[in-house]
Amino acid sequence: MNFSDEEICTHFGESYHEHHGAVSPPVYQTSLFAFDSFEAFTEAQKKEQENYVYTRGVNPTTEILERKLALLERGEKCKCFASxxxxxxxxxxxLLKSGDHVxxxxxxxxxxIQLMEHLNRFSIDYSSVDNNLEEMVKAIKPTTKLIYVESPGTMLMKVVDLQQVAQIARERGIVTAIDNTWSTPIFQKPLMDGFDLSVHSLTKYIGGHSDVVGGAVIGNEELIDTISRYGFQLNGAVLSPHDASLIIRGLRTLPLRLKQHQQHCLKVIEYLKGKKAISRIHHPSLEADTKSYINKQMxxxxGLxxxxxxxxxxxxxSQFINHLRVFKIGVSWGGFESLVNAPVKRGNEEELNKQGLSPGLIRLSIxxxxxxxxxxxxxxAFQALSCE
Structure with missing residues (x-):
């Protein structure tokens, strides 16, 4: 179906005639669904991921959100989560078992990464490489079952050539997944570049109002059904119908908000280029002229x-951040408000250097x-820093 992103974010999947013409989908705030007969109940239980039985499985409000996200990413299916x-x-x-490598x-x-360190207890191994594809190929093991990418990446905003990663993994029968939260499906559609799974924190740009926490995985039907059966149904990280409705609301303005975030961010970057107190700025737009794949996939x-x-x-x-007044100090990003954060803590400078992060690194969410x-x-804030 050839829907534009704007159509998907606003109207797709919302059957007004089924809800008395309501332009906003109802919130099905219910934990379970009753049946007229025991026969109908037992038949519905056979395919609980397709029928309304229990909200820990499928809920009509959440299902509208999942259909929108699946089509936005050009995937076959989506499952939403509580975070x-x-x-x-x-x-x-x-998707992983004892002896596998990520x-x-x-x-x-x-x-x-903390989650993977915990999974080491169950003999699931992992290793990490930068965005260098040659190093990635060298790091692949016979036991590698999943290549997990974040692009643009946390803190340094580096970009990975997604088509190349997908091709390398496909040739070896390895599943690929990407955290696509930074770009959202509006600015990047990794499934169209060959990735198997696209992951989102819906808390960020897609929710957009800093009042809801949620997550989503999008991919082909077979993989999402497996994830629904085990990682969703049995782990119980269920997105509530009310939270799903808030995220549907966020989707309605997502294309407009992203354009505004980007416009403001590019102006801020131009300003930062002239600051002598800064040694380096990290944002994909600054590399787009030298790396052709960036413009190809994004x-x-x-605005991060x-x-x-x-x-x-x-x-x-600390001196710089404490002098900011409009930027609020806090975790997360992607909401309507501007935020500032930094990885440095008193005494962890050496640890940051080992991770390739400057102790002077500051992150802005525009x-x-x-x-x-x-x-x-x-x-x-810069003026105060130079005075002190």
Whole structure:
């Protein structure tokens, strides 16, 4: 079906005639669904992932969201979860067994690595490489069952050539998954580049209002059915119908919000280029002219960036962040508000250097307050930093 992304985000999958013409889908706030006969009940139980039996399986409100996300990614099927980590853990729980190996490519979200460290207890091994494909090929083992990518990657926003990764994995019979939260399906569709699974924290841009936590996995029907049967049904990371309705609301403005996030972000980057206190800025737009695959696989660059202070350390980072007024200090990103965060803590500078991260690294999530307002806020923080 040839729907535009805007049509999918606004109207696709919403049957108004079934809900008395309501333009917003009803919230089916129910834990279970009753049946007229025991025969009908037992038949529905045979295919609980297709029938409304228990909201821990399928719920009409959540199903609307899943259909939208599946089509946005150009996948066959989607399963939503109570958090991004619920979605990520469902993949590992469903597809891996003792003796398997996972290869992480690029900078990966910290809790994802923590989860794999926990799975070491069950003899599931992992290793990590940067976004260098030659190093990736060398790191593949006979036991590698999953190549897991984040692109753009956490903190440094490096981009991976998705088509090349998918081809290398396909030739070896390895499943590929990507955390596509940074770009959303509006700016990047990894399944069309050959990836098997695309993962999202719906908490970020897709939700967009910093009032809901959720996750999703999209892929072909066979893989998603397996994930639904084990990683979803048995782990119980269920997205509530109310939260699903909030995310459906977020989808309605996602294309517009992303354009605005990007526009503000690019203006902020131009401002940061002129700051002598900065040694480096990290954002995919800065590499797009030199790496052809970036423009090939990405339609836009959203609003998450990072930069490195030349005077790197906890005290300098703290001084800068504490002088910001519009940017709020907090975890997560992708909401309407601008946020600031940094990986440095007192005493962990050496550890960060080993990870390839500068102790002066600061991450900005550019919100919707307006580029001029944000630049003014950054300027007074830079001025305070130079005075102190």
């Amino acid at each position: 991004g980590m619920g979605a990520i853990s469902s993949i590992f729980f469903s 290869l992480f490519v690029n900078n990966i979200y910290g809790p994802t 339609k836009g660059f959203s 960036l990072s930069f490195e202070l030349k005077q790197a350390g906890f005290d300098q980072v 919100g919707l307050e307006g580029a001029d307002v944000l630049i003014e806020d950054l300027e007074q």
